[in-house]
Amino acid sequence: MSKICKDGFDREYVKEQREVYGIAYTQNALSGRWKYLILWFLKPTERRYSEIKAFLWNISQGSLTKQLRELEADGLISRKVYPEVPPRVEYSLTSKGEELIPIIDLMEEFGKKFGEHVD
Structure with missing residues (x-):
């Protein structure tokens, strides 16, 4: 679902998926x-x-x-x-x-x- 590259989120993903970006960002920060x-x-x-x-x-x-x-x-x-x-x-x-x-x-x-x- 989330397109994460080594530099963070793909800009297109952020634009297209604004409603779930916050959850995806938090999940990425806590992944591990x-x-x-x-x-x-x-x-x-x-x-x-x-x-x-x-x-x-x-x-x-x-x-x-x-x-x-x-x-x-x-x-x-x-x-x-x-x-x-x-x-x-x-x-x-x-x-x-x-x-x-x-x-x-x-x-x-x-x-x-x-x-x-x-x-």
Whole structure:
């Protein structure tokens, strides 16, 4: 349905599909198995790479790095490198990323309501 190239959405698609562009844009920004959970985990505070990796214990280092880079490229998270030895890197939500938190919260509530209950 959505025509996405390496530079974003095809202009013709945007013109022809204005009514669904917003959904397609949001879906594209959140596409990736782990992005929802990364954003949720960053919700309360900034986190170091090792904290995110520990939270998502079964993600490969390559996948986590890719997901973080994509979230940063889309302007949803920021990456701050501290000039220390060894270097310390922290990730946090941007204001754009914070705008997605109500959607993530709704997803959490939906899952609690309709997902399997774990005792």
